[in-house]
Amino acid sequence: MNLQSLMTLVENTHHTRHRVNRALRDIDRRALNAMVLVKRHGNALAGYGVIAGAFRDQAAKMQTDAQRLQQAVAPLVEASMRVMQYRLYGDMVGSMLGKTNRSMGQLAETQALWQQQIKSAEKHMARILVQLLKDVERFQEAIAEQEYVVTNGRIEAALSENTGAPLTRVSREMGQAVGEVRETIDQWKNTLEEFTHESRTGL
Numbered sequence: 001m002n003l004q005s006l007m008t009l010v011e012n013t014h015h016t017r018h019r020v021n022r023a024l025r026d027i028d029r030r031a032l033n034a035m036v037l038v039k040r041h042g043n044a045l046a047g048y049g050v051i052a053g054a055f056r057d058q059a060a061k062m063q064t065d066a067q068r069l070q071q072a073v074a075p076l077v078e079a080s081m082r083v084m085q086y087r088l089y090g091d092m093v094g095s096m097l098g099k100t101n102r103s104m105g106q107l108a109e110t111q112a113l114w115q116q117q118i119k120s121a122e123k124h125m126a127r128i129l130v131q132l133l134k135d136v137e138r139f140q141e142a143i144a145e146q147e148y149v150v151t152n153g154r155i156e157a158a159l160s161e162n163t164g165a166p167l168t169r170v171s172r173e174m175g176q177a178v179g180e181v182r183e184t185i186d187q188w189k190n191t192l193e194e195f196t197h198e199s200r201t202g203l
Helices: 003-071 073-098 105-159 167-198
Strands: none
Touching: 003 073, 003 105, 003 167, 073 105, 105 167
């Protein structure tokens, strides 16, 4: 792990936040449009109305979960910076010890202390990474649930073709928006996994 890999994670997180928020707003808008269509056609689209409501509710939950994911990155960045700082100090002390030909008890004790600090900081960072990856996986499960709702919407739209409402198009657009969220989160998870590997925390 180095500063460059940390900055890559921060930049990707920023990009992910914007893409996911945009897609989730799009999902909410399309679900609202679908509910307006349902209201116009009355009982003929009652089944699709239930699906559109579930779609919008799930989108709202995903938006809350996405915000929590983004907020969890700040502690990770702080912990990572601390690990890099401690490793730097430890390397400096080790270099000083390597340049002397005689025993320097106090310096050796200082090096041992820094090694303890490094291990403690690495464990703390590892815990944050593990929890964050678990949260990402739960978010991916929520995306899968939303895709299931979209599938049901497409089925209901096909059954309601004779109403004249453009539900097939609406369902397709919903699916595209959910697909963008899934793709973005998958890419961000890959970035987190690469960072985990580079951090040398033994995860």
